[in-house]
Amino acid sequence: MFAPQGPTVRELAVQALSSVERGYDLLAPKFDHTPYRTPDRVLDAVTHTLAALGPFGRGLDLCCGTGAGLDVLRAVCHGRIAGVDFSAGMLEVGRARGGPDADRVRADARALPFRDAFDLVVSFGAFGHFLPAERPGxxxxxxxxxxxxxxxxxxxxxxxxxGSLGYWTLLGFDTAMRVRNALWRPRFVMYYRDFRLADVRAELADAGFRVDLYALEELGRRPDGSPRCRLVVATAR
Incomplete structure (x- = not known):
């Protein structure tokens, strides 16, 4: 499915009926051949914007998966870089494919084993795995x-x-996940419709950040002129 090297429908079904951690452990060997990996054009656009704000010292990729976001850190950080994820399978694949310049640490993002250790933290595509009540923490x-x-x-x-195709697709996926979690344990949390920018900005401010938004112009604009994608940059106060 997705690509010849990607997971089959059966493999995806097994992963979807597992916990989030176990599901990603199973998916890890084929993850980079799925649409779930952040596209290079998004990574490149983020790199371009951050390069204008940097350079930075030490960098962390939060919920790093197989490590696509570490390339962003390599481009904009001159200090040590690291990735953190709770899936041992994803980290193992990342270690096999990545260079020795990055530390890869297994940990839950809700209980990070660092303090005052980084100048830049990035994250790509992970926030749907956190319930709204978990985001402030x-x-x-x-x-x-x-x-x-x-x-x-x-x-x-x-x-x-x-009313757009994207709207109905996302709504259908969200509904399917909620039905699945109502009927099956362990839960697989993946609710991207809950990640609303206005709520997130307020939660970041409450956590001690000043929030700025940057249009990622490389990803284009919608017919009304608004950017298709923005980069949230939250600065620790």
Missing amino acids: LFAQVRSVLAPGGRFAFPVAAPARP
């Missing part, structure tokens, strides 16, 4: 691992317009 964890004045950056796509 997650953002507080990120704040705790940043040095004074450090930055937390992540891209956020513009919401799909009501």
Whole structure:
């Protein structure tokens, strides 16, 4: 499915009926051949924007998976870089494919084993795995691992317009996940419709950040002129 090297429908079904951690452990060997990996054009756009704000010292890729976001850190950081993820399978694949310049640490993003250790934290495509009630604690964890004045950056796509194909696709996926979690244990949390920019900005401010938004112009604009994707850059106060 997705690509010849990607997972089959049966493999995806097994992963979807597992926990989030176990599901990603199973998916890890084929993850980079699925649409779930952050596209290179998004990584390149983020790199371009961060390069204008840097350079940075030490960098962390939060929920790094197989490590696609580490390439962003390599481009904009001159200090040691690291990735953290709770899936041992994803980290193992990342170690096999990545270079020795990055530390890869297994840990839960809600209980990070660092303090004041980084100047830049990035994250790509992971926030749907956290319930809205968990986000304030997650953002507080990120704040705790940043040095004074450090930055937390992540891209956020513009919401799909009501009635569009993207809107109905996302709604259908969200509904299917909620039905699955009502009927099956362990839960597999993946609710991307809950990640609303206005709520996230307020939660970041409460966690001690100043929030700025940057249009990722390389990803284009919608017919009304608004950017298709923005980079949230939260600076630790």
